[in-house]
Amino acid sequence: MTVSALGALLALAAVGCSADDSAKQLDGWAKNVCDASRDPIAQSRAALADTGNVKDGESPVDLQKRLSTDLAALATTNQQLADAVQKAGAPKIDDGAKVQQDAVNELKQVAQGYLDAQKKLDGLTNADQAKFADGLRSVGDQVQRLSQVSTGALATLQSGDLGDAIKRQPGCKAATAGAPPPTRRGRRVRRRVPGRERGAVRSPVRRHARPGGRIALRGQELTPRRPVRRCGGRAAPADGGECPGDEQPRS
Numbered sequence: 541m542t543v544s545a546l547g548a549l550l551a552l553a554a555v556g557c558s559a560d561d562s563a564k565q566l567d568g569w570a571k572n573v574c575d576a577s578r579d580p581i582a583q584s585r586a587a588l589a590d591t592g593n594v595k596d597g598e599s600p601v602d603l604q605k606r607l608s609t610d611l612a613a614l615a616t617t618n619q620q621l622a623d624a625v626q627k628a629g630a631p632k633i634d635d636g637a638k639v640q641q642d643a644v645n646e647l648k649q650v651a652q653g654y655l656d657a658q659k660k661l662d663g664l665t666n667a668d669q670a671k672f673a674d675g676l677r678s679v680g681d682q683v684q685r686l687s688q689v690s691t692g693a694l695a696t697l698q699s700g701d702l703g704d705a706i707k708r709q710p711g712c713k714a715a716t717a718g719a720p721p722p723t724r725r726g727r728r729v730r731r732r733v734p735g736r737e738r739g740a741v742r743s744p745v746r747r748h749a750r751p752g753g754r755i756a757l758r759g760q761e762l763t764p765r766r767p768v769r770r771c772g773g774r775a776a777p778a779d780g781g782e783c784p785g786d787e788q789p790r791s
Contacts, residue, residue, distance in 0.1 A: 574711035576624035615654035622647035646693035
């Protein structure tokens with residue numbers, strides 16, 4: 541074997557060892573993050589799912605308290621996720637320190653955002669139905685944005701070799717399992733909203749507010765609806781006239 545051939549073999553062996561070492565380092569980093577993140581992710585999903593639950597006869601006061609508890613849990617879990625990524629250190633990838641710090645900063649901002657949303661929710665007055673409905677819609681929009689940012693922050697860690705390492709971890713495999721949809725009386729609630737992209741996060745509290753300031757809770761309508769008059773299988777004339785066929789025959 542020539543010297544140049546031997547050198548080439550040694551170089552290939554060095555590359556192979558380097559790749560193995562890099563994979564092991566990424567696996568170790570991913571294990572630290574996934575093990576520490578498993579419970580916060582599960583708790584975060586449970587809290588977010590609860591904001592979408594519809595409870596029969598739930599009063600505005602009880603709804604406000606329940607959502608406030610959920611927002612506090614979401615703030616705590618996102619802070620815990622930020623701490624887990626921070627504690628793991630920078631992953632051994634290109635711009636690893638930047639990738640890590642960007643994820644940490646975004647998760648911390650999300651945690652603070654949930655605290656701000658909780659404060660806004662707690663400050664709503666349910667004595668004025670119109671203002672309460674508007675406030676719920678505003679909080680719902682804020683929660684939707686925060687959920688998307690949190691998901692995006694974690695997604696930045698799940699690409700390339702780092703993403704492959706995370707996928708190999710049992711803790712993250714359990715975390716990536718889809719959370720069950722909200723239930724009502726033991727049944728799954730699945731509602732498709734026209735124009736909404738599949739997989740998009742629903743505004744958790746919008747279903748509790750109707751346009752025009754009406755607050756609608758399952759089992760309870762705070763503003764009565766006007767009955768709809770029908771002519772057989774068709775809607776009655778909008779001007780309040782008689783149904784077709786009701787006219788008396790002429791003599």
